[in-house]
Amino acid sequence: MTVKSESIQVGLAERSYQIIFGQGILPDLGAQLNRVGFPKRVALVSNPAILGHYGQRVLDSLASAGYDCSVITVPDGEEYKNLTTLESIYDQLIIERFDRSSGLIALGGGVVGDMAGYAAATFLRGVPFVQIPTTVLAQVDSSVGGKTAVNHRLGKNLIGAFYQPKLVLIDIETLQTLETREISAGIAEIVKYGVIRDSDFFDWLEENAAKLLALDPEALLHAVKRSCQIKADIVEIDEREGSVRALLNYGHTFGHAIESLCGYGDWRHGEAVACGMIVAARIALNMGLSDEGANRRVETLLRRFQLPVDVPVFGLNQYVDAMCRDKKMRQGSLTLVLNLGIGNAELFPIEDVDGTFRAVLPELEAKIDG
Ligand code: NAD
Ligand code: GLY
16 A cells, blocks of 8 residues: 655765655555565564554554564653663563664653664664654654664663664654644754744744644645755764764753753653753854844744743752753763754854853752852
């Protein structure tokens, strides 16, 4: 069975792959895997909630295309994206005698995708894998570009590898069952692409915010495709984050500090990134890189997407400590992604981390010694 779809190529020489987009294209999975010569023995990694919605459709498609599929069920939630769950994936693969001529399929959001991707990167020194992202965040960000990881108890995504999938299959229809809060959180990453790379796309987001929130298929497809194209363009230049890929971390330095201070799970990743973008935009304004009009537009758009823009109140020193523990610190110095108005961003090494953030976070003044 073939359903109407479009694709873009992530060009990485022998690690190149296609991202396939469409509405209602899950039944096409088996045919797409055959097309890329994916191994016939596969393990589908997902969680109970997602399997409940989409498992049967995926399994039917695999069976009709001649795939022999086992299901590996992992628990739902960021708190399970860890070495214990990873080990349970290896256990099942070993017990069921998976070998080098087998492959993994990740069906789910960023948690399942990151974890299954890392399992694929490391099991038998690497077996092929495919991403079927089912959240907005995973469709526009985590499934593309090959970052795979699990969390360590001392920090997020500290154990991981760059490992590209053989294919990313994005069915926007799967977003219909996603909670509104998850949709908004994923849209934060879409807004990010507009701010750092594409002012026309940012304009388009302003004009189409209501349609996106209503999951209008045409608007969704455009936003997901444009986001993936921007990410693919960046990853093609800098696969392993030696330079320009770091721009994708816009809003993430402060965002990760929010996640770490509030406890992972309380704030969705995209919500923390939204708030982090507000802080980055304030710093850019303070350094004369941007203007008040741009900041107002960013804040207004994030509010329209029902994203948080108020910084949770902790002591500034707690934020600075959390940022300095982040893996984005290099040789003791912090580099921030700052926007130059809307549609462009650059990396700026920050010498005085405390002073830079203190200057733009007057609301934390009362908690300064938190
Ligand atoms: P998630 O994977 O936890 O999914 C959010 C919730 O939605 C879960 O409860 C999940 O079961 C549910 N869900 C998923 N798809 C659904 C669907 N179609 N219908 C109904 N429910 C569905 O969260 P996320 O926001 O997708 O991903 C966050 C993770 O992604 C974090 O661990 C973060 O570190 C990682 N991440 C990775 C990258 C990367 O480049 N690898 C980039 C950004 C974020
Ligand atoms: N999510 C940031 C990256 O993939 O580099």
